[in-house]
Amino acid sequence: MARAEEARSATREALADDIDPAAIRWFDPVTRPIERATDLGSVQVIKHGDLFLMTDPFGDVHVDSRGLGLYDGDTRLLSCSQLRVNGARPVLLQGTAGGNFRATIQLTNPSIDRNIQAKVSPLDDLAGRKVGIARDRMLSLEGLEERIMVENYAEHPETIAIELELGIDGADIFEVRGRVRDRRGTLHPAAVLPARATFRYDGLDGRRRSTHLRFSGPADEIEPLEALRDGSESGAWLRLRWTWPLAPGQRRELRWVVWATLTDVANAGDSPAELFPEAPRIDEGEPSGAYNAWTRSTAEVDTDHELFNLTVSRSIADLRLLINETPGESERYLAAGVPWFSTLFGRDSLISSLQMVPFRPQLGVETLTVLAARQATELDEWRDAGPGKILHELRVGEMAATKELPHSPYYGSVDATPLWLVLLGEVYDWTGDRELVDRLWPNALAALDWIDRYGDRDGDGFVEYERRTDHGLLNQGWKDSSDAIRDRHGREAHPPIALAEVQGYVFDAKRRMAGLARVRGEQALAERLEQDAEQLRERFEAAFWVEDQGYYAMALDRDKRPADAIASNAGHCLWSGIVAPARARKVATRLMSPSMFSGWGVRTYAADQPGYNPLGYHTGTVWPHDTSLIADGLKRYGFDEESNRLVGDILEAAQRFPAFRLPELFCGFAREDNPDPVPYPVACSPQAWAAGAPFLFLKTMLGLRAHADRNELELWHPHLPGWVNKVTLRNLQVGEGAVDLLFHSWRGTTSAEVLRKVGDVDVTIRL
Numbered sequence: 001m002a003r004a005e006e007a008r009s010a011t012r013e014a015l016a017d018d019i020d021p022a023a024i025r026w027f028d029p030v031t032r033p034i035e036r037a038t039d040l041g042s043v044q045v046i047k048h049g050d051l052f053l054m055t056d057p058f059g060d061v062h063v064d065s066r067g068l069g070l071y072d073g074d075t076r077l078l079s080c081s082q083l084r085v086n087g088a089r090p091v092l093l094q095g096t097a098g099g100n101f102r103a104t105i106q107l108t109n110p111s112i113d114r115n116i117q118a119k120v121s122p123l124d125d126l127a128g129r130k131v132g133i134a135r136d137r138m139l140s141l142e143g144l145e146e147r148i149m150v151e152n153y154a155e156h157p158e159t160i161a162i163e164l165e166l167g168i169d170g171a172d173i174f175e176v177r178g179r180v181r182d183r184r185g186t187l188h189p190a191a192v193l194p195a196r197a198t199f200r201y202d203g204l205d206g207r208r209r210s211t212h213l214r215f216s217g218p219a220d221e222i223e224p225l226e227a228l229r230d231g232s233e234s235g236a237w238l239r240l241r242w243t244w245p246l247a248p249g250q251r252r253e254l255r256w257v258v259w260a261t262l263t264d265v266a267n268a269g270d271s272p273a274e275l276f277p278e279a280p281r282i283d284e285g286e287p288s289g290a291y292n293a294w295t296r297s298t299a300e301v302d303t304d305h306e307l308f309n310l311t312v313s314r315s316i317a318d319l320r321l322l323i324n325e326t327p328g329e330s331e332r333y334l335a336a337g338v339p340w341f342s343t344l345f346g347r348d349s350l351i352s353s354l355q356m357v358p359f360r361p362q363l364g365v366e367t368l369t370v371l372a373a374r375q376a377t378e379l380d381e382w383r384d385a386g387p388g389k390i391l392h393e394l395r396v397g398e399m400a401a402t403k404e405l406p407h408s409p410y411y412g413s414v415d416a417t418p419l420w421l422v423l424l425g426e427v428y429d430w431t432g433d434r435e436l437v438d439r440l441w442p443n444a445l446a447a448l449d450w451i452d453r454y455g456d457r458d459g460d461g462f463v464e465y466e467r468r469t470d471h472g473l474l475n476q477g478w479k480d481s482s483d484a485i486r487d488r489h490g491r492e493a494h495p496p497i498a499l500a501e502v503q504g505y506v507f508d509a510k511r512r513m514a515g516l517a518r519v520r521g522e523q524a525l526a527e528r529l530e531q532d533a534e535q536l537r538e539r540f541e542a543a544f545w546v547e548d549q550g551y552y553a554m555a556l557d558r559d560k561r562p563a564d565a566i567a568s569n570a571g572h573c574l575w576s577g578i579v580a581p582a583r584a585r586k587v588a589t590r591l592m593s594p595s596m597f598s599g600w601g602v603r604t605y606a607a608d609q610p611g612y613n614p615l616g617y618h619t620g621t622v623w624p625h626d627t628s629l630i631a632d633g634l635k636r637y638g639f640d641e642e643s644n645r646l647v648g649d650i651l652e653a654a655q656r657f658p659a660f661r662l663p664e665l666f667c668g669f670a671r672e673d674n675p676d677p678v679p680y681p682v683a684c685s686p687q688a689w690a691a692g693a694p695f696l697f698l699k700t701m702l703g704l705r706a707h708a709d710r711n712e713l714e715l716w717h718p719h720l721p722g723w724v725n726k727v728t729l730r731n732l733q734v735g736e737g738a739v740d741l742l743f744h745s746w747r748g749t750t751s752a753e754v755l756r757k758v759g760d761v762d763v764t765i766r767l
Contacts, residue, residue: 019193019272019276021272023193024191024192024193024272024275025191025192025193025222026189026190026191026192027189027190027192027224027237027238028189028224029187029188029189029190029237030224030237034169034171034175034176042056042057042658043055043056043057043068044056044057044059044095044096044099044103044105045099045338045339045685045686046099046100046101046102046103046137046138046139047100047101047139047321047322047338047342048100048101048139048140048141048287048290048321049139049140049141049323049324049325049326050072050073050141050324050325050326050342051070051071051072051139051141051143051144052070052071052139052338052339052342053069053070053071053137053139053144054067054068054069054071054338054339055068055081056068057092057095057105058083058089058090058092058095058105058107059083059095059103059105059135059137060081060082060083060089061078061079061080061081061082062080062082063079063080063082063165063167066176067176067339067682069081069176070144070258071173071339071342072260073262073396073397074172074173074174074343074395074396074397074398074399074400075170075171075172075173075209075260075397075398076168076169076170076171076173076176077168077209077211077258077260078166078167078168078211078258079167079168079169079171080165080166080167080168080225081164081165081166082164082165083135083148083162083163083164084162084163084164084165085107085109085131085133085150085160085161085162085163086109086160086161087161087163088109088110089110090107090108090109090110090133091107091108091109091110091129092105092106092107093106093107093108094106100287100291100317100320100321101138101139101140101287101288101291101321102136102137102138102139102284102287103136103137104134104135104136104137105134105135105136106132106133106134107133107134107135108129108130108131108132108133109129109130109131109133110129130152130153130154130158131150131151131152131153131154131158131160132149132150132151132153133148133149133150134147134148134149135147135148135149136149138282138284138287139282139287140280140282140283140284140286140287141286141287141325141326142259142280142281142282143257143258143259143260143279143280143282144257144258144259144282145255145256145257145258145282146255146256146258147253147254147255148162148253148254148255148256149251149252149253150162150244150246150251150252150253151246151249151250151251152246152247152248152249152250152251153248153249154248155248156248157245157246157247157248158245158246159243159244159245159246160243160244160245160246160252161241161242161243161244162241162242162243162244162254163239163240163241164239164240164256165225165238165239166197166213166237166238166239166240167190167199167225167237167238168187168199168201168211168237169187169201170184170185170187170199170201170203170209172397172398172399173339173340173397174395174397174399174404174405175399177340179399179404179405181399181404183204184204185201185202185203185204185398186201186202187199187200187201188200188201188202190237190238191270191275191276192222192238193218193276194218194219194222195214195215195216195217195218195219196212196213196214196215196276197212197213197238197240198210198211198212198213198275198276199211199237200268202265202268203265203398203401203402204398204402205398205401205402206264206265206266207262207263207264207265207398207401208262208263208264208265208268209260209261209262209398210260210261210262210263211258211259211260212258212259212260212261212276212277212279213256213257213258214256214257214279215240215254215255215256216253216254216255216256217242217254219240219241219242220241220242220243221239221240221241221243222238222239222240222241223238223239224237224238224239225237225238225239242254257279257280257282259279259280261277290320290323291317291320294316294319294320294323295316295320297360297362298316298359298360299358299359299360299729299730299731299732299733300728300729300730300731301359301695301698301727301728301729302727302728302730303724303726303727303728304724304725304726305723305724307655307660308651308694308724310655310660311651311654311655311660311662311694312694312695312698313660314654314659314660314661314691315661315662315691315692315693315694315695318661318686318688318691319334319352319356319360319363319688319691319692321338321686322334322335322336322337322338322342322686322688322691323335324342324343324344331370331373332366332370333349333366333367333370334348334349334352334353334363334366334367334688335349335688336348336349336684336687336688336689337664337684337685337686337687337688337690338684338685338686338687339684340682340684341393341684341687343393343394343395343396344370344371344391344393344394344409345392345393345394346371346390346391346392346393346413346416346419346420347392347413347415347416347419347478348688348689349367349370349371349688350367350371350390350416350419350420350422350423351419351478351625351629351689351692352367352625352688352689352691352692353366353367353368353423353692354419354422354423354426354692354696355625355628355689355692355693355695355696355699356692356695357423357426357427357429357430358430358695358699358704358706358732359695359698359732361427361430361431361733364423364426364427365427365431365433365436367423368420368423368424368427368436368440369440371390371391371416371420372420372440372443374391374394374409375388375389375390375391375443375446375447376388376389376390376391376411376450380411381468381469382403382406382468382469382471383406383408383409383410383411383412384406384410384411384412384467384468384469384472384473384476385411386411386450386454387446387449387450387453387454388417388443388446388447388448388449388450388451388453388454389411389416389417389447389450389454390411390413390416390417390419390420390447391409391410391411391413391416392409392410392411392412392413392416392473392476393407393409393410393412393413394407394408394409394410395407395408395409395410396408405471406469406471406472410472412465412467412472412473412476413476413477414455414463414464414465414476414477414499414502415476415477415478415499415501415502415505417447417450417451417455418447418451418463418502418505418506418508418509419505419509420443420447421444421447421448421509421510421512421513422505422508422509422512424437424440424444424512424513424516425509425512425513425515425516426512428516428519428708428709429705429706429707429708429709430706430708430733430734430735431708431733431735432708432709432735432736434519437516437519437520438520441516441520444513444516447509448509448510448513448529451463451506451509455506457496458496460498460539460560461535461536461539462498462503462536462539462540462543462556463498463502463503463506464495464496464497464498464556465477465495465496465497465499466495466496466497466558467495474495475495475497477499477501477502478501478626479567479569479604479618480618481616481617481618481619483611483616483618483619484604484617484618484619485497485499485554485555485563486554486563486565486605486610486611486619487561487562487563487564487565488549488564488565488566488609488610489610490565490609490610490611493554493555493557493558493563494557494558495557495558496558497555497556497557497558497563498555498556499554499555499569500540500544500552500553500554500555500569500570500572500573501569501570501572501573501576503536503540503544503573503578504540504572504573504575504576504577504578504579505572505576506536507533507536507537507540507576507577507578508576508577508578510529510530510532510533510536511529511530511533511577513529514526514527514529514530514533517529519709536578537578537580540578541580541583543556543560543562544556544562545583546562546564549564549566550583550586550590551564551566551570551586551587551590552569552570552573552579552587554567554569554570555569565605565606565609565611566590566595566596566605566606566609567604567605567606568591568596568602568603568604568605568626568630570587570590570591571587571591571602571626571629571630571633571634572626572629572630572633573587573633574587574588574630574633574634574636574637575629575630575632575633575636576633577636579633579637581637584637584639585639588634588637588639588642591630591634591642592642592645593606594607594670595607595608595609597646598622598668598669598670598671599649599670599671599672600622600649600650600652600653600666600671600677601622601623601624601626601627601646601649601650601653602622602626602627602630602646603620603621603622603668604616604618604619604620604621604622604623604626604668605618605619605620605668607620607668607670614667614668614669614678615667615668615680615681616668617665620667620668621665621666621667621668621680622650622653622665622666622667622668622677623664623665623690624650624653624654624662624663624665624689624690624693625689625690625692625693627646627650627693628650628689628692628693628696628697628700629696630646631643631644631646631647631696631697631700632696632699632700634646635700635701635703635717638717640717640719643700643701644701644719644720644721645721647697647700647701647721648721648723649671650662650693650697651694651697653666653677654694656676656677657677657679657685661685661686661691662687662690662691662693662694663679663680663683663684663685663687663690664680664683664684664685664687664690665680665683665690666678666679666680666683667679667680698727701718701719701720701721701727702715702718702720702727702729702741702743702752703715703716703717703718703719703766704716704732706734706735708734708735709735711734711735711737711759711760711761711762712734712761712762712763712764713732713734713739713761713762713763713764714764714766715741715752715763715764715765715766716766717766717767718743718750718752718765719750720743720744720745720750722745724745725744725745725746726742726743726744726745727742727743728740728741728742728743728755729741729743730755730756734761735759735761736759736760737757737758737759737760737761738757738758738759738761739754739755739756739757739758739761739763740754740755740756740757741753741754741755741763742755752765
């Protein structure tokens with residue numbers, strides 16, 4: 001590593017020696033208010049590591065794009081990147097949908113036919129499009145590379161002008177999402193050479209964020225973009241133009257690389273070596289190797305339903321796409337979603353890992369480890385932290401560093417701590433990894449202590465939340481929008497609030513930790529935790545059941561009154577097992593009623609009550625992860641048909657979205673009124689727990705339950721729905737062993753066969 005750094009330093013010095021400072025051109029910045037992202041529309045996303053690029057289908061990032069751009073470390077590195085050919089926008093032919101780290105877009109020219117007046121048919125327009133234009137872009141951990149390839153298919157020579165409009169705003173992602181700042185940092189003049197450009201933004205946190213570009217050939221013309229827009233503010237700085245004469249059949253290519261550097265403002269300078277560092281090598285082998293390794297080490301799923309297979313394949317790729325890893329650092333984690341949540345989220349990473357444990361237990365180990373490393377150790381009101389608490393959200397951008405936001409990290413999540421314990425128990429069930437349990441046991445004890453000492457704010461035996469400053473989240477469960485928790489009249493609940501599902505998570509966590517305590521020989525602790533869980537179940541039934549509705553309240557408010565709107569929260573209670581068996585049928589019936597079940601999935605909030613909105617973030621939309629947990633809960637209580645119906649309908653919804661990708665959420669309009677699920681305008685896509693949903697659906701249908709400590713895989717009531725007759729799982733790991741399984745449905749009965757077994761694993765079927 002030292003020799004490599006010495007070589008890079010020598011190269012930078014050589015480059016600097018070749019640059020005449022007098023040759024550098026400077027272009028003053030033009031600033032404008034950051035446009036708030038209100039509707040992403042149709043976008044293309046590629047991501048690798050911490051970098052992600054979001055463009056329109058043409059591959060462009062418009063000046064007023066309201067969210068599109070190249071991002072790294074919560075900062076927008078490029079806020080304008082537009083391609084023009086002969087001064088016009090090309091015609092889109094095809095763009096790869098759902099790309100991972102690479103995307104290709106095929107375009108053509110609007111028309112170059114010289115005989116416009118002679119046209120007699122609309123088809124002549126197509127005949128006039130004789131320039132092929134391809135944009136091939138790829139991300140690595142180091143940066144972005146794009147190749148723009150132009151080929152002349154005309155029978156005569158053509159002169160083609162390639163134009164790139166480029167610029168930055170240095171915006172923190174919270175600014176893009178709509179947060180208004182009292183003041184911003186400083187945008188410096190752009191430093192430009194014929195084949196190089198550097199944009200610089202000095203943040204209020206004392207850090208300089210530089211965006212560097214290097215082109216494969218010098219531009220013929222470079223001009224400030226704002227001068228061509230009648231003096232209007234543009235936010236972008238440069239237009240670069242390359243003019244190529246192309247003979248018939250000739251092809252030319254422009255390559256450009258974008259990467260970023262981060263330095264302290266106090267140490268930053270304007271020398272050629274600092275302005276124009278050596279460009280990184282964007283190596284396709286690094287990201288493609290990472291994807292291949294990910295796929296090989298994840299259990300393989302194959303069914304006789306090809307569209308379901310495509311959904312599963314898309315989900316596997318999306319989960320790898322969402323892995324964040326910084327060059328030079330060994331730590332990596334599953335980000336929540338692109339674009340708004342491409343960072344570590346406690347709840348999202350935990351639920352996604354829980355969905356994936358049977359198919360990729362390594363993900364659970366990584367999630368447990370990275371969150372344990374950031375477990376709170378002290379009270380901190382600004383960040384809503386308390387000893388033993390698991391974080392909600394980690395941000396590394398300018399606004400977090402300047403304490404304009406408490407996200408460094410922020411701990412305002414009431415459910416991440418019990419969910420961390422649930423994941424630890426589930427990972428042990430599948431891996432039997434005592435070393436992991438022993439290593440994380442101090443963290444587990446601290447989490448249990450937080451639940452009892454800090455989570456239960458008033459000593460009533462329930463875990464509640466209330467933000468400690470005005471900067472924190474008002475609601476701190478997974479439904480964290482400000483209007484999410486209501487009573488049957490549509491009135492919003494006031495904190496401290498005890499959520500129904502959180503009590504279920506705590507119940508499950510204490511039972512699982514009791515089991516691990518017994519594994520460790522701590523019998524007294526195990527008995528106390530089991531007693532705590534049973535007492536919580538009794539208190540929950542008494543306080544949350546609403547008799548006249550035959551359903552559980554969403555929550556209890558500050559006066560212990562039920563927030564008794566009908567909502568999906570009770571489905572999570574089925575998932576955790578806290579629901580009394582005698583009441584499970586009523587819960588299942590209500591969840592599957594027309595007011596809750598849209599035909600595509602379970603709504604977050606029933607449609608027949610005040611406050612319902614099919615476009616409300618948590619007041620009527622459908623979230624795939626929510627439905628996946630509910631389906632698993634229904635199966636837990638023996639409602640196989642209802643569970644399979646949810647699985648089938650939401651997977652059918654996936655087939656109506658581009659690339660078979662389930663988004664974060666979609667609107668709650670009834671299926672009978674809409675032949676396709678209605679997209680939510682600013683949903684994250686891809687999104688981790690949406691990508692994890694198909695795997696929890698598989699676990700649910702097949703009844704996968706592992707007991708690695710006794711080398712057993714239990715298949716509990718495996719039941720395939722009518723739309724799939726065969727499912728094959730390969731390399732399903734249980735402890736040190738692995739199995740290949742074939743599930744087959746015949747006349748309503750599902751059978752299972754062991755195709756291959758490695759190591760000591762017993763497979764038990766319980767019908």
